[in-house]
Amino acid sequence: MLPAHGGEELGVEAEPEPGLTIVGSYLSPYVRKVLACLHLKGLAYRIDPIVPFYGNEEFGRISPVRRVPVLIDEAVTLCDSTVICEYLEERHPRPHLLPASPPERARARWLEEYADTRMGEVFIWRLFNEVVIKRFVWGEPTDEAALARTLDTEIPAVLDHLER
Numbered sequence: 001m002l003p004a005h006g007g008e009e010l011g012v013e014a015e016p017e018p019g020l021t022i023v024g025s026y027l028s029p030y031v032r033k034v035l036a037c038l039h040l041k042g043l044a045y046r047i048d049p050i051v052p053f054y055g056n057e058e059f060g061r062i063s064p065v066r067r068v069p070v071l072i073d074e075a076v077t078l079c080d081s082t083v084i085c086e087y088l089e090e091r092h093p094r095p096h097l098l099p100a101s102p103p104e105r106a107r108a109r110w111l112e113e114y115a116d117t118r119m120g121e122v123f124i125w126r127l128f129n130e131v132v133i134k135r136f137v138w139g140e141p142t143d144e145a146a147l148a149r150t151l152d153t154e155i156p157a158v159l160d161h162l163e164r
């Protein structure tokens, strides 16, 4: 491990050992998406539970946009949960995680895209950021009006789309 922040070992492996490493905290839904994919495929991995805000220089090298998850294996280092899951699906096709028929595959991809973008925006950046990250990472107060808007209109609209 490389030293990262405040002397803690939150960095990433300089020389990854053979096998499969996922860099990223369990708190991240994008990390958990990749872990769900690994579990469903029965693949062993180790996790380097870095919090992206505290990542060191090595983290910036393997994740140029400083986001998690990152996958490191003996063949490749990859960012972005969708790219990582597609790689796992191609490299370890069974069990298939996408449906067989093109319309169902497309629908599954749309749901993934919707979760990654709109749901991420609403649940991570409007809700979780407002009540947790702003307060406990940056020491800033919650914007109560913005939070109320998210709870009253944005989250119900997202859930309505999923219900439909």
Ligand SMILES: N[C@@H](CCC(=O)N[C@@H](CS)C(=O)NCC(=O)O)C(=O)O
Pocket: 027, 028, 029, 030, 052, 053, 066, 067, 068, 069, 079, 080, 081, 082, 116, 124
């Ligand atoms: N499109 C990316 C999004 C990943 C993402 O936004 N991860 C968040 C954690 S939930 C992150 O690393 N945030 C750090 C930052 O924005 O500085 C993916 O699917 O992997």
